Amino acid sequence: MNKFFKALWIILALFTIITVALLGLVSNALLEFNTVLSSKIATNWIGGFLADNAALEALRNVLMVLAIITIVGNLIMLIVAIATKSRENAIILEYDEGEVVITDTAVKSNVVRSLSGFDNIRSPEVDARIYNKRNPKIRVDLDCYTNQTTNIDQLGIAIQEKIKIGLEHMTHVPVEDVRVKFHKPKRRKNKSRVV
DSSP: OOHHHHHHHHHHHHHHHHHHHHHHHHHHHHHHTHHHHHHHOOSSHHHHHHHOHHHHHHHHHHHHHHHHHHHHHHHHHHHHHHHSOOEESEEEEEETTEEEEEEHHHHHHHHHHHGGGOTTEEEEEEEEEEEOSSSOEEEEEEEEEEOOOSOHHHHHHHHHHHHHHHHHHHHOSOEEEEEEEEEOOOOOSSOOOOO
16 A cells, blocks of 8 residues: 555544544534523424434434444554555665665566566566565566477576566565466467568
């Protein structure tokens, strides 16, 4: 979850909890002032409604149930927002001279460059997930096409090792997982090609 959206979610949950608490206080105040208002404003429909203790009690109960449901829901949202692992789109390396930011685009580009030595790999699609909290780490999913029909397992292991070594050398952050998924190239069915 992005830091901005996580902060926005927390602020929204806290705002809603405070709003519901204020509504609860207002409903209690209406109930307490019922006796004072019913004697002074008994002629109009608001005064009639406020004079009816059963209607005011029902309104108070409905508001209390809605408040409890909203508070429980927002507490769950707040706990989820705080406990969720932060997934960011950059690695931030801090040094005495300043900081170095390596984006997920740079990580994806490094993965694609790592594949340059493999002739049978076509159309690589890279998904790089960067986790930048207490223990920064990188996870990579590579989806590509290959014409190779033998020793695909060895090809996958070689690709994983080359990607892992290249990324760890570039980022100085451990690569937790590299997943490689192979497909045969999709063949076009009876479609003419322009040459």
